[in-house]
Amino acid sequence: MTRLQPLRLHGYAVSNYFNIAHAALIETATPFELVTTRASQQAEFLAISPMGKIPLLHTPAGWIGETVAILGYIEDCLPIPTLHAADPFQRARERQVINVVQLYVEAPVRSLFPGVFMGANNSPVSVAAARITLDRAVVALRHLVAPGPFLMGPALSYADLFAFYCLDIAERVCGFVYRRSILAELGLQGWFAQMAQRDSTQTVLALFEDAFGQYLKEKNATYRFRPVGYRTRTPAIEQRPA
Known part of the structure; x- marks a missing residue:
């Protein structure tokens, strides 16, 4: 199918789902x-x-929401599919990883x-419930991914993009709440560092760092963000205020 143009991606760089679509x-x-567009419950939006x-993709045919649908549209419009495996079983495995990362991480x-x-504050009940699901997700992902060098083998896939931007935010939250590193538990520090060096990542996360710092100020968040540029290390967990 011939790629349709022009495309406009609407969203906000604080959103990991917007960042997946951008990447x-x-x-x-x-x-x-x-x-740049913020989520809204106004009738016009x-x-x-x-x-x-968000994100939203504006196409010549109309609007598409939901990141999975946006990525499917992009892939369908490419002359040659690039970020899905050619083999149907491997494509299904990629989608399985995407679902696990979305729903259980x-x-x-x-x-x-x-x-x-x-x-705000998280209740002990919500903290405990999230921990149970995360523990199960870690076990599942250990079975499903084995960097070689990418999560599903030698080629970059949409599973890598979903996992990178979802695990990035999970690493921040879990470090703050539980003092744990999901990346370390999964043995994915090397994969994460490799993904962080990609040109797409550098572009996307430069916008994220600028937007995220301002967002935390707006919300008077207890989390303290230290921009690291994603060039030398993964997000630190020592970010609870003294």
Whole structure:
């Protein structure tokens, strides 16, 4: 299928899901424009994003929301698919990893955002519930991924993009709440460092660092963010204020 143009990616660089879509557009060499847009429940925004969420992709045919759908559209519009395995079984395995990362890593850590990034408090019940799901996800991912050098083998895939940006935020939350490193438990520090060196990552996370620091100030968050540029090390866990 011929790639459709122009594409405009709407969202906000604090969002790991927006960053996944941004990185995918870069990695597939798809021409696009970025439009800074915050999530909203206003009627005008709900008309184009029924859940009021970002990211959104504006295409010549209309609007697409939800990151999985956006990546599917990008891939379908490429003359030659680039970030999915050719083999149907391998593609299914990639999607399996994406689902595990979204539902059992990102979702539980997102439940803890209020007490980490938003100046509120997390209840002991929510902290304990998230820990149970995360523990199970770590066990599952140990079975599903084995960097070689990428998560699913020798080639970069959408599983790498989802995992990188979801594990990045999980590393921050888990370090702050539990004093644990999900990357270390998974043995993925080397993979993470390699992904951090990619041109797409450097571009995406430069915008993230600028936006995230301002976001934390707006929310009066207890989490303290120290920009590290993602050039020499993974996110530190010693970020609870003294």
